[in-house]
Amino acid sequence: MLCVRGTANMERPEVTFTLAYVVFVVCFVFTPNEFRSAGVTVQNLLSGWLGSEDLSFIHYQIKRTSATALVHSILPLGYYIGMCFAAPDKNLYFVHIASEGWKLFFAAAVALPVLSSILVFYWSCNKWGNHPIARTLADHALPQSGWRAVASSINTEFRRIDKFATGPPGARVVVTDTWVIKVLTYRVHVAQQQDIHLTVTASKQHELSPDSNTPVQFLTISVASVNPRVQPFDIRLNSAEYGELREKLHAPIRNAANVVIHQSLSDLFLETFKSHVEMNTRYSLPRGQELETCIGCMQVMANMKLVKVCQDASEGECQQCYCRPMWCLTCMGKWFASRQDQQHPETWLSSRVPCPTCRAKFCILDICVIH
Template sequence: MDSPEVTFTLAYVVFAVCFVFTPNEFHSAGLSVQNLLSGWLGSEDAAFVSFHLRRTAATLLCHSLLPLGYYVGMCFAASEKQLYSPSQAPEAWRLFLLLAVTLPSLTCTLIYYWSQDQWARHPLARTLALYALPQSGWQAVASSVNTEFRRIDKFATGAPGARVIVTDTWVMKVTTYRVHVAQQQDVHLTVTESRQHELSPDSNLPVQLLTIHVASASPGVQAFDIRLNSAEYGELCEKLQAPIRSAANVVIHQSLGDLFLETFASLVEINPAYSVPSSQELEACIGCMQTRASVKLVKTCQEAAIGECQQCYCRPMWCLTCMGKWFASRQDPQRPDTWLGSRVPCPTCRARFCILDVCTVR
């Protein structure tokens, strides 16, 4: 396991995966196609369409060279296999070399085909040509896209490999190998899925990701999906001219408060339940007066005389939603990462409690 061959293979696989999917650390170090070839690609702000015509082609070529790079590296890591002399190399390695050479050769052929007629055969140029007027070409549409992208009021979000850009006229999704483009007036947008993640890798907070299907009424324009944080949904709607429909059973949380209430409820369900004495009748929640009281504060996080939490002797007077809203209202909006572990006073007797002390009644 400690041989140079195995060590190089593991290291190269990690490098290849990071080079293709490009995590933030690689972007910061400049190890991406966009950074390495910035001199040839030009500026995205100056010419958005031209930049991505070249970027997608260069990315495809660089990624197709990875198998050949592995073979060259193995010539040094496993010199005993004589890989530098294909005629003497094992048959399996000769087949791998053939594949490693064929892949970039086919890619170069495809890129040459795309670049003919000033990139008119590129998939992005072909999509733009569908929106061109009879007396003009795709370059005129590209000029309109470039102009709108330079405006500061555009909506833009997402990782480098899956960016979502919405301008006054266009809805675009920029991926590693392609740029999807649709005109706003022709699209039908539908929220098809929502996924709840307990912790975001960036902020350590709950996050809801929405999947929106973008289908164009123009024939020939391929439909595509965009993903974004539900907190950005309102800003997206403000930029869009077309309404967004929601599929059945899709609930959208547009604020951090909505996400917190859902997390608060899920944590309370895990806590021990509180049995109400048979002689005690549950009254309406004094917060909303719409539902019966459903929670009781009982110190269960620690022993009675230990810790900051205190025993609350109030009878059940609040529903779960109102108690969650009270808990959220006592938090520092600038420090949402501390909400779940904080302690707040009881809204009635001011005894301090944490989420572990909120028990559902039965």
């Protein structure tokens, strides 16, 4: 009898609607990949008003957080309206004759978007100067400037292709040449690189990654600024991205928790690759020849040259490369790793790959550091 009654309750329209609406709200607020692919997000639904994030990052985030607060505040009222159709016997169409509980819910559901609208209107005054993001940027502004100057700096750096970006939309991390930014659903944290101290505080190991069958480690890094007006915050990222993050940061990352950071296979190989190359014969740059910037990263000077040291001239062996020094050791190591069989890392050091410029085959013994 109890089982029959429980089944009957589950088949009632209001129960079914409630469960379906709860699932929708959770997915709409936290946005899984399926909803994002279907375009059921605040960013996609209001893309025409929000504009382009790449063109104006800060103003996009100001509008996005405001729109998100408004849209999310309407969700309880949407549930009430839906229940008017799912449970007509409750007389929710006429609030004055509904039960006391539904009257309170309706009052809260109406008050929430009204208060959100007033708050967003206040934020928009003074050309969005009252928005929390604007006030956050004002903490970084020079005395003779304002938050818009800081916004312009961030917008310019965000448009560059060499920025570091990772994380889901609700907790995205962006690192530019000057700024460390964490983008949340309702707010944005900003810190200036020259003012921050970074500390690895925790790590969490997952046996399987959602995108592959390999274990994955997530690191939690605390970002604290010497500016007392800047609130500290945490960033979370895959340990495989740790090396790329360090390259973009100017400040060192302190490992206070003594966390063993598991780097990616390519990062581990790059360290081994560099240590082996350091033992090779050095290359002396001819008199009058000047080094140029590495064409791979455009960040450092080229510091290596391919010189054939193998004496065997048989087919498939190393070949002489006549290219001038154009690559740094790090970029050459990344190129070397990218040409390998990812399923057999034990063969990487002994393999041969083509020069990225002239395609002459070389091995790790042919890589000479310039001195």
